[in-house]
Amino acid sequence: DELVAYLEQDRERVTDILGWWMKKQETFPRLSRMAMDYHCVPATSVDVERAFSQGRILLSHIRNRLSAESTRSLLCLGAWFKTGLVQ
Template identity: 35%
Template sequence: MAKDRLETDVARMINVERRHNDNTNINDGNTADCESLMDQEKDENLIWTDFDRICKSRKEIDPKAAAILEVRSYLAEDLISRKENPLEWWKARAAIYHHLAKLAQQYLCIVATSVPSERIFSKAGQLISERRSRLKGENDKIILFLHYN
C-alpha cells in the first residue's frame, strides 16, 4: 500500500509539473513562434534540424509509468547503513530521484517523537479538571492553543 501511495504521489507531482511547463510554453509561445520561424529559415541546412524536430515530436511517457519507474529504481538501491545520514543520501541523489527527493523533504522533516503531543495531553489534563468542570469546550481549545503557541 505504501508503494502504491508513493507511486500515486509521484505521478501527481509529474502531472502538476507538466501542466506548469505547458502553461509556461503557451505564455511564451507568441514571441517564440516568430523567432523559431526565422531560425528555421536560417537553419534549414543544418544537420541538427531533423534531430530537433524528432525530439519535439517525441511522446512523453505516461506520468504513472514514470512514477513506477522512479519508485522501482529507488527500491532497487542498496540500503544505507544506520550511521549514514538519510538527508545527505537524498541530497546526493536528488538529480536521479527528482520527485522522490521532494517527497523525502516533505516527510523527513516530521518530528519523530511523541513529546509535543504528550505535552498537549498533559496540559489538557491539567486544564480540564473537576475544579474547571464548567469551562466550555470552545474555551478549552482557545486556552490550549494559546498555551501551546
C-alpha cells in the first residue's frame, strides 16, 4: 500500500514540494498524482462555490459552514474518486 510505505518513510526537509513529488512518481504513483493535484490548486479570491462547477452540489445550504480547506479537500477527493485514484 502506497500510503503505508509513505508514512513509514523517514521525514526529510523539503523546500520544493512539487519537485519532491515529481521525483517520487515511480515510488508513489497514486499518491504523487494526488499530492500534485492538491498542491497545484491556485489561490483565488473568487468564492469557492463559484470557482468549481460542482460547487452547488457540494456546498448546499446545509453544508455552507465548511472551511475553504475542507471544501478543497472534498472537491479533490471527489475528482480522485471519479478517476479511480481512490476507492
